[in-house]
Amino acid sequence: MFENKNTTPLSEIGEFGLIDHLTKNFPVIHPSTLKGVGDDAAVLNLNEGQSVVTTDLLIEGVHFDLSYVPLKHLGYKSVMVNLSDVYAMNAHPTQITVSLAVSNRFPLEALEELYSGIALACKNYKVDLVGGDTSSSSTGLIISITAVGQAEEKKITYRSGAKANDLLVVSGDLGGAYMGLQVLEREKEVFKVSPNNQPDLALYSYCVERQLKPEARKDIIELLEEVEIVPNAMIDISDGLSSEVFHLSKASGVGCDIYEEKLPADPQTSSTAEEFKINSSTALLNGGEDYELLMAIKTEDYDKIKGHPLLTPIGHFTDQKEVCNLITGLRQSIPLQAQGWKNFNKDESA
């Protein structure tokens, strides 16, 4: 993607120069960041409340495809994936570290693009970049991000606190990122056949943006604070709703009934699913990467969120241990299938 420009090969820069160059414009915002990039480790003052730590590894060809993912978006999304895990604990992210491994096919300018997305994410979500390194890779691009966050002890939400009769509530809408992926994969195939054909993605802008530039739900954590709700349990939806429902149910030792007709979808998600002849409910239940939050809310808290456009009750927990059902529009109860993104399936990992 940088083939035709004047570019700077990484071999001209060297390891230490590179990380200095890429991180020089990152300001330190948080008072808890005592020392960021530039020593053997970052030094943090995490004396208030409790701390959460989460880490994710993103591999080219497995988690992203650079033939249609712009590097700036990739940098942004890589941070979102981690911040989403912090929000899922009902905590506020404060610091991240970013380690990269890159092959020589990437010039300096490509990494600058990637870091501009990381910088934008740090700015928008008020987190400090405090460490990481760069090294070479024999093949593609590998991004490893660790996020640190903080929360008051009484606010931290685990997966394991859901109780029978709690409402199952989801933020935003579902399936968009999955349909965006279908659109991008189709355009990639079209491009292979006719490289001069400019794709018109305007019809799919919402879904494509959900896939390429998701936002972690900082606003939902702030909303919960505002209405004084601490969920009994929470998880973020990275592998698809069904899969996450099973995680919550298993960790909490409860079951769950979900109402198909309640699943929130953007109209574009539904129309795109129709165009692709994909059952809309399948996209909503099993499409991954929406990075919405899924939570167990006490019934007495229902009035605080009733009718809120960002929070949709889609079912409730039951005392049927680990039994998860989908109640269809015709009031049939069928066992929910978790078709979350499974690694190591032979057809998925090249």
Place this chain on the structure above:
Amino acid sequence: MFENKNTTPLSEIGEFGLIDHLTKNFPVIHPSTLKGVGDDAAVLNLNEGQSVVTTDLLIEGVHFDLSYVPLKHLGYKSVMVNLSDVYAMNAHPTQITVSLAVSNRFPLEALEELYSGIALACKNYKVDLVGGDTSSSSTGLIISITAVGQAEEKKITYRSGAKANDLLVVSGDLGGAYMGLQVLEREKEVFKVSPNNQPDLALYSYCVERQLKPEARKDIIELLEEVEIVPNAMIDISDGLSSEVFHLSKASGVGCDIYEEKLPADPQTSSTAEEFKINSSTALLNGGEDYELLMAIKTEDYDKIKGHPLLTPIGHFTDQKEVCNLITGLRQSIPLQAQGWKNFNKDESA
């Protein structure tokens, strides 16, 4: 390396089953670990003192070669690399996260081996495994580890605190890991020509162990506590002594004189260097991966460490900003060359 055994393909297990399986025998030791593996993030109580966070990414074919590195050793060493960074801050490691990406060529048993090394490291160094995940990789093995540690505020040592006249002190001995690597690379070439020739590594056991199973210098941090020394500055030696001396000097705005004859070497390192026709000082100055600690000690603290077998003064800092000299056995002063491991050199990254 597992070709001839009854093995379990990863595709039979799936992502969630795999991480559960690999981490099930990891006990939680630290009271600061409130929640380890199994939620969106680990939850830690880091209310005492300050926290340090460091992360490293290890890539097959770049940082390790599985043709001679046993997986158990690799797991152990991957943890050491990170703990060494924590000790270099004069802090105590408390938790780690481990993320893996693996191609299908690895059976379950290979990952169990890797994790047995990680488990041994956690046990020996009393750290808790609190998170991470596994995913597929299109080619080799990728290991990403993040370590968290804690220290009293007044004990944390940065790279930037060295002052003119401070002694430059190094722990243990140098160059062994580098010579071990030379031995292993030679045996690999021999094996290619005569696969039935069993290598006799007994003559090189010290160097090979320094390369394959390094230990992070927990004992040195404990020793410094015991003799009540807080170094003015500290760094761990991962890229070679010269390179780290430059880092300390640059960060502290001072210079440094190092005495060639003071550099500590194990006799086996010297004899192996001689056999390989490598200048012994070159191995000591530029060989990486020793994971020793290099520190700036106030002259008034000298008596506390004088003659200690684990700590060797090898020079002193000067007010010549960023001017680092090697004083040879013939009392010549020559500019030190930092030949640390540079990534992105075309001949190093395939």
